[in-house]
Amino acid sequence: MNILVCIDDTDNIESRGTGSLASELADALQNNGWGHCRPVTRHQMLLHPDIPYTSHNSSMCFTAEIRPEFMDAFTGFAQSYLQQESAAGSDPGLCIVDRDRLMDPDTLMAFGRKAKTTVLFKVDAYQLAERLSVHLSEHGGTGLGVIGALAGCGLRLTGNDGRFRGKFQVGEIGEQLTVADLMQKTGVDVVKNLEGDILQDDAPVYIGKNVKAVLQDGRSTLLVFPEPRDEAGEICWQTCTKQQLRGY
Amino acid sequence: MARVDVWEQTLSGRKRFKHGQDSYGLAAETAGQCGAFVNDDDDEAVCDDDRSCYNCRYRRWTADSFECLKP
Incomplete structure (x- = not known):
């Protein structure tokens, strides 16, 4: 299976960044023998007074090839990991997209692009995730990170957004x-x-x-x-x- | 010496950098005189200067500039 994994809003002003957590998730996927990951990319979204980001409103995404029998184990691991490792006061979100089963990639990419220009809401993200049958979950605080997590998957999918981490x-x-x-x-x-x-x-x-x-x-x-x-x-x-x- | 007027106060009481997001020299100069400067994660750094408000952990980007969150 080819998957996209994106996390957002896991940090606070004093903590380590979301990129560090994304890299550790990718490492865990590989070290557990569940699959192989590609490097993490950073995706910038809109800076707007109505968006309660920590300091830069970016999400971190990686792609992976994962053996199907380990998909549930990885998803559970990622959820627990975000719950445990996200900083106090953060609003973490997790998105996992099965690219092989994604019926409407254009809509997901459009959501990503829209997040760079428009204030979006949690309900927008959850509705789209349900329609596309992608995993979207929140792990603390307001859970607003689900917006950036879903958008980050869309932006990575475009193949034309973001800088590689490191x-x-x-x-x-x-x-x-x-x-x-x-x-x-x-x-x-x-x-x-x-x-x-x-x-x-x-x-x-x-x-x-x-x-x-x-x-x-x-x-x-x-x-x-x-x-x-x-x-x-x-x-x-x-x-x-x-x-x-x-x-x- | 950094000019004393690099900051203005926002309605919410925060310090806002008055010179936008492309005043690299001034941002470096200001950080050079700041005792609170801490480098942000390298992935969030936006200029090659070793010390710049633009790369500081305590800057919060806004649409056209940034605010300093260091109390």
Whole structure:
């Protein structure tokens, strides 16, 4: 089974972040031998005075291949885990989508996109979850995290939203690697410039301070920008800064 | 030195950064003078500055700026 797992609103201002919990859930799924996970992505939703988010209103999602006989065990584990590990005062929500049985992915993706522009309500999330037969549950507080959890699944499903959690350690700042080296060291699927052009394997790329991937066209994508360092007039590239990636 | 007018008070009594979400230099300068600065999770960092209000655990983003939640 191919599943999407998303959690939201598990933290408070002093606690560890939701991304940390998402990664631990993914680790547990793998360490229990239930399946194999792909990296966690962060999805930004609307910032609005009527939304009671902690500090940034983002949810964390990962995909996994899970053996069907372990689906109930994982779901139960995830629910207990959120109940135990979520911070005081948080409003955690959990969404698990069976992608193979999802009859209307477009509606789920539309819900995700809508959460970036519109104030949504718990009833909206529960109604859609019921219609799509996806797991949606709340685990403390007001449970408002169900909105972001469902929306995060929709956004991950689009294949075109969010940054991957964590950053790559691929050498020293200012070091030059080829695209092929960079892909081999990071495991990303593709290296592109900000205009969306895929770089050739032998193109040189300077390593910036933070090397992070984003989700584009369903692939982990390392974005680079042109850097005028080469006196011969060749185009040189540098990995994007966090400022450049903040909109993803 | 950071300017003294980087903050304004909101109706709810919070400190709101007056310079929006793209004043990286000013946000770094302000954090440099703040004894309460704590880095947020790296996943929530939005600039490469080691110390910036934009990357602080106590900033709460709003639609056009952020509020400082440190009492």
